[in-house]
Amino acid sequence: MSLRSLALLSLCVFLTACNKINQENYSQIKSGMTKVEVEKLLGAPTDCSGALGMSSCTWGDEKTFISVQYAGDKVLMYSGQGLK
Template identity: 70%
Template sequence: MSLRYFAVLSCCVLLAACSKVNQDNYSKLKSGMTKPEVEQLLGAPSECAGALGLTSCTWGDEKSFVSVQFAGDKVVMFSGKGLK
């Protein structure tokens, strides 16, 4: 049982270390990128909300995240917090 627990714990740590929400990927964001280009860089967003052609999507969690605002399908603004 302890070997299985150790294996699961190791996988979780490795997955957390492979997060695409980091300073390197944040620095690659540019105004005018399309939503599919941002998703290729950061993966699927944690959440998105929008109205009237404007959408705001967030990647990450409360401690470390990237927030991107889209007009239509293009990036107009972005910000990040807690990135390493």
């Protein structure tokens, strides 16, 4: 195996291991958690929006994502798709 192939393989393994958008982390989200607790688990969200004390944040992309809806600072509902 060439050095270039080995480096590419190592990078792929590293990136997969660093992905926080997975079933294991999704299973740790609970209603009532704070935004800070969720962001500690998943990192910074990809997108957030909200109004009047309600907000929604998403981590990931169109195929693989975790979406969390907050009432104030607390998790109200959450969903995920394409998680492994």
